[in-house]
Amino acid sequence: xxWKPDRTDKxxxxxxxxxxxxxxxxxxxxxxxxxxxxxxxxxxxLQVNRSTVVAAYEELQSLGIVERxxxxxxxxxxxxxxxxxKRIPNWDRYVEDGSFLPNLPLVQRIRMETQKKDLINLxxxxxxxxxxxxxxxxxxxxxQPFMGHLGYDHPQGNEILRETISSHIKEYKNIDTSSSSIxxxxxxxxxxxxIVQCLLKPGDAVxxxxxxxxxxxxxxxxxxxRTFLLPVDEHGIDPDDLICLHKxxxxxxxxxxxxxxxxxxxxxxxxxxxxxxxxxxxxGIPIIEDDPYSLTSFNxxxxxxxxxxxxxxxxxxxxxxxxxxxxGLRIGWIIGxxxxxxxxxxxxxxxxxxxxxxxxxxxxxxxxxKHFNTHIRMLRKQLKQRRxxxxxSLDEFLNGQIECFIPEGGIHMWCKVxxxxxxxxxxxxxxxKGVTFVPGNVFGSKKGYVRFTFGRGEANLIQEGISRxxxxxxxxxxxxxx
Numbered sequence: 001x002x003w004k005p006d007r008t009d010k011x012x013x014x015x016x017x018x019x020x021x022x023x024x025x026x027x028x029x030x031x032x033x034x035x036x037x038x039x040x041x042x043x044x045x046l047q048v049n050r051s052t053v054v055a056a057y058e059e060l061q062s063l064g065i066v067e068r069x070x071x072x073x074x075x076x077x078x079x080x081x082x083x084x085x086k087r088i089p090n091w092d093r094y095v096e097d098g099s100f101l102p103n104l105p106l107v108q109r110i111r112m113e114t115q116k117k118d119l120i121n122l123x124x125x126x127x128x129x130x131x132x133x134x135x136x137x138x139x140x141x142x143x144q145p146f147m148g149h150l151g152y153d154h155p156q157g158n159e160i161l162r163e164t165i166s167s168h169i170k171e172y173k174n175i176d177t178s179s180s181s182i183x184x185x186x187x188x189x190x191x192x193x194x195i196v197q198c199l200l201k202p203g204d205a206v207x208x209x210x211x212x213x214x215x216x217x218x219x220x221x222x223x224x225x226r227t228f229l230l231p232v233d234e235h236g237i238d239p240d241d242l243i244c245l246h247k248x249x250x251x252x253x254x255x256x257x258x259x260x261x262x263x264x265x266x267x268x269x270x271x272x273x274x275x276x277x278x279x280x281x282x283x284g285i286p287i288i289e290d291d292p293y294s295l296t297s298f299n300x301x302x303x304x305x306x307x308x309x310x311x312x313x314x315x316x317x318x319x320x321x322x323x324x325x326x327x328g329l330r331i332g333w334i335i336g337x338x339x340x341x342x343x344x345x346x347x348x349x350x351x352x353x354x355x356x357x358x359x360x361x362x363x364x365x366x367x368x369x370k371h372f373n374t375h376i377r378m379l380r381k382q383l384k385q386r387r388x389x390x391x392x393s394l395d396e397f398l399n400g401q402i403e404c405f406i407p408e409g410g411i412h413m414w415c416k417v418x419x420x421x422x423x424x425x426x427x428x429x430x431x432x433k434g435v436t437f438v439p440g441n442v443f444g445s446k447k448g449y450v451r452f453t454f455g456r457g458e459a460n461l462i463q464e465g466i467s468r469x470x471x472x473x474x475x476x477x478x479x480x481x482x
Contacts, residue, residue, distance in 0.1 A: 005046060013048055014055035022065055025076055033078040101218035106442060113436050120435040120465035122452045126327040130458060131382055133325060136371035148361055152353055155345040157184025158360040164367050165333055172295060174308045183341045184355045187332040188292055188320045194344045195288060195316060196223050205249040209237055211444030213262040214255050234405060236261060236268035239275040246283055253286050259303055260293040263443045263451040264414040265407025273306055280314040288316050292323040295376055297409040298384040313337050321363060324379060331363040383411060386454040386462060393463045397470035411455025417448050430472040435465045
C-alpha cells in the first residue's frame with residue numbers, strides 16, 4: 001500500500017484511513033465481499049496504533065460499507081451497490097470537504113452559550129432587546145398599513161427604500177449618492193460576502209485591521225485570499241503600514257471600520273482618513289468602509305466618513321440598521337459605482353432572488369418618520385450610560401488588573417488583562433460562573449485581550465456580569481500560582 005496518512009492534516013488519522021478505504025472500494029480496488037487487511041496488519045503497514053484502524057473500520061461499518069464478524073475479519077459489504085442495502089452518505093466527509101469554511105469552533109461555542117437564559121451576555125455584537133424601537137414599530141404598523149406587493153422586487157432592493165437611504169445618508173453622514181448606486185443587503189455580513197465573492201479571486205492579497213471583526217470571518221479563507229494585517233493603535237491604523245504592505249504584497253483591497261471600530265472602539269482621525277484616501281488614489285486600491293457605528297457617537301458629532309470624502313469612487317461603503325435599530329430586521333446596504341452595484345446585485349439575485357419586501361417597507365417607514373431621530377438620541381444616551389456602567393464596574397471589581405480603551409461611541413469595550421493569562425481558560429471559567437465575553441485572539445494576533453459588549457448587556461446586568469468575570473479571573477490566577 002503506497003498511501004500513508006498525513007500526520008500534518010487536522011483530520012483525525014482514523015478518518016483519513018476510513019476515507020481512503022472508501023475511495024478504494026468505490027474505485028473497485030476492493031470488490032464487494034472481499035476481505036480487508038486485518039486490524040493488526042493494516043496498523044503495522046500504516047504505522048499507526050491498532051485502535052486507530054479499529055476506529056476506521058467501525059466508521060465504515062456504521063456507514064454500511066463493510067461488515068465485521070468476530071473471527072472472520074472485515075469484509076466489503078456484499079450488497080453495497082444492491083437494492084437491499086441502504087447506504088448512509090458519509091456526511092462527515094461532505095461537511096469537511098465543502099469549500100465554504102465554518103466559523104471558528106470557539107465562535108460557534110460562544111454563540112451556543114449565549115442562548116442560555118441564565119447567562120449574562122457580554123459577548124454578542126448587538127443591541128439588547130430593550131434598546132430596540134419596538135413601540136415605534138408597533139405605531140408604524142398600526143397607523144400605516146402595508147399596501148405594497150409581495151412579489152420579487154428590484155434586483156438592487158426596493159426603489160423607495162433606496163431613495164430614502166440616499167436622503168438619510170445625505171442628512172446624517174453628508175454622503176451624496178443616488179438610488180442607482182445602492183444595493184440593499186441582508187445586513188453588513190451579506191455585503192461583505194458579496195464583495196469578497198464577486199470582486200476578488202483566489203490568491204489576491206487583502207489588508208484587514210488587527211484586531212478586527214474581519215479577522216474572525218472564514219469568508220476570506222473560503223475565497224482563497226491572502227490576508228495581511230494592519231496594526232490598530234489608539235487612533236486606528238497607520239497609513240504608513242498600508243504603504244509597506246502594498247510594496248511587499250500588492251494589496252488588492254483594504255477592509256476598514258473607521259468609526260468606533262470593532263473590537264477596539266477606536267476612531268480614525270481626519271488626518272489619517274485623508275492620507276488613506278490619498279493612498280487609495282495613488283495605488284488604485286479600493287477601500288471597503290464598514291460603518292455600523294458612526295451614528296452612535298455619544299456626543300452626537302458624526303465624523304466625516306471616508307465615503308463622504310471620496311470624490312473619485314474609490315470607496316465601497318457598507319452600513320446597516322443592525323447595530324443602531326434592530327439586528328433581526330436584516331437591512332443593510334452597499335454604496336458604490338453603478339457597475340459594481342449591478343454585479344453584486346446579480347450575485348444576490350442568484351442567492352436569494354432579492355431582499356424580502358416587508359422588512360424593507362418597515363425600514364423605509366421608520367427611516368422616514370420622526371421616530372428615527374428620537375430613537376438615535378435615546379440610543380446614544382443609553383449606550384453612554386452603559387459604557388459608564390461597565391467602566392465603573394471594571395474599576396470596582398478589577399482595579400489595576402485590567403486596562404481598557406474608553407470608546408466615544410459604538411457598543412464594545414476592548415480590554416487588556418494585566419499579567420500572563422490564557423483568555424480561553426478564562427472564558428471557560430467565566431461561563432461556569434454565568435457570564436460570557438469574546439477572547440481577543442478571535443479578532444487578531446494580540447494575546448491577553450478581551451472584548452465586552454456593553455450594548456448587549458442590559459444595564460442592570462452589566463455590574464453583575466463584570467463581578468462574575470472578576471471572580472473567574474481570580475480563580476484562574478489562583479490556579480496559575482498553585
